Amino acid sequence: MKNLSEGLLIKGYNGFYYVASEGTLWTCFLRGRFRIKKQVFLPGDRVQFTKLEYPKGVIENVCDRANRLVRPAVANVEKVLITFALTNPSPDLILLDRILIQAMHENIHAIICFNKADLYCGDSEESVAEVYRRAGFEVYCASAETGEGMDKIKNALKNSVTVLAGPSGVGKSSIINVLAPNLKLETGCLSKKTERGRHTTRKVELLSIDEETYIADTPGFSSIYLPNDLMKEDLPAFYPEFSGAAAYCPFKSCLHLNERECEVKNDVENGLIDRGRYERYCLFLNELKEREKKY
Ligand SMILES: Nc1nc2c(ncn2[C@@H]2O[C@H](COP(=O)(O)OP(=O)(O)OP(=O)(O)O)[C@@H](O)[C@H]2O)c(=O)[nH]1
Numbered sequence: 001m002k003n004l005s006e007g008l009l010i011k012g013y014n015g016f017y018y019v020a021s022e023g024t025l026w027t028c029f030l031r032g033r034f035r036i037k038k039q040v041f042l043p044g045d046r047v048q049f050t051k052l053e054y055p056k057g058v059i060e061n062v063c064d065r066a067n068r069l070v071r072p073a074v075a076n077v078e079k080v081l082i083t084f085a086l087t088n089p090s091p092d093l094i095l096l097d098r099i100l101i102q103a104m105h106e107n108i109h110a111i112i113c114f115n116k117a118d119l120y121c122g123d124s125e126e127s128v129a130e131v132y133r134r135a136g137f138e139v140y141c142a143s144a145e146t147g148e149g150m151d152k153i154k155n156a157l158k159n160s161v162t163v164l165a166g167p168s169g170v171g172k173s174s175i176i177n178v179l180a181p182n183l184k185l186e187t188g189c190l191s192k193k194t195e196r197g198r199h200t201t202r203k204v205e206l207l208s209i210d211e212e213t214y215i216a217d218t219p220g221f222s223s224i225y226l227p228n229d230l231m232k233e234d235l236p237a238f239y240p241e242f243s244g245a246a247a248y249c250p251f252k253s254c255l256h257l258n259e260r261e262c263e264v265k266n267d268v269e270n271g272l273i274d275r276g277r278y279e280r281y282c283l284f285l286n287e288l289k290e291r292e293k294k295y
């Protein structure tokens, strides 16, 4: 057996795969059999490779994955920093909840970051952040521009592998630039016409903040499906703020939608559960029902 080295796939680009191992970045290509099998290699994959003429190599094996996200396409991350702007562009909470569900479904710890706090001048400052905090999530308000909240984010991501996820133009690359100024990632202003981002980051790439801390910068996206194997009965489990009331619903399998006596719906009425979160839950539930009808 050849002498195999192990490494971490940092990014794929134009048929080459960049593998970090023992302090060197190896430029690797794939064995033909992987191309035949159409096997996908993702940033975050642990791979075994044979060293060729320095610093070139060839990937021989990919290790089993602990998890995998479809959007952004990445493997083996421990945390997802779901990033939105408080304003410019204003947060799409349907997208936020979809990303939350995807992360929880893969058992990845989700952290929510609302960036551009410096631009926000609404009445109840950071109220959307409060909604998610009250629902039980770890939430930070931050500004890559002024540095507000950046220490807390740095602490939250320390010694782990994290992927940033969110729309274009919310400041994902800008945040990484504050955490690791030496990286000097490209950032791009919003389009004046659409007030949306210009898709400046084009590739998922794992970046090293320090020896133990990796962050993946990713292209922004504006839509994502619910996980393929998610059934409607599973959906309530992704709403930590429902669990207390749900225990008192008369029907054990209550979906908190059309059932007559439902404690979750009661809590929405009396303001204990955020109505917006509940309405988006109903939207997803109907989407899953429609999808299950098609099977
Ligand atoms: N005022 C303000 N502007 C910010 C902040 N963070 C980022 N920006 C600006 O927002 C714009 C978009 O930032 P990027 O970091 O490129 O956004 P991105 O999320 O990486 O976008 P994509 O790579 O397209 O997905 C740039 O003009 C940044 O200077 C912030 O906290 N406050």
Ligand SMILES: [Mg+2]
Residues within 6 Å of the ligand: 172, 173, 174, 186, 187, 200, 201, 217, 218, 219
């Ligand atoms: Mg970017």
Ligand SMILES: [Zn+2]
Residues within 6 Å of the ligand: 246, 249, 254, 255, 256, 257, 259, 261, 262, 263, 264, 265
């Ligand atoms: Zn119920």
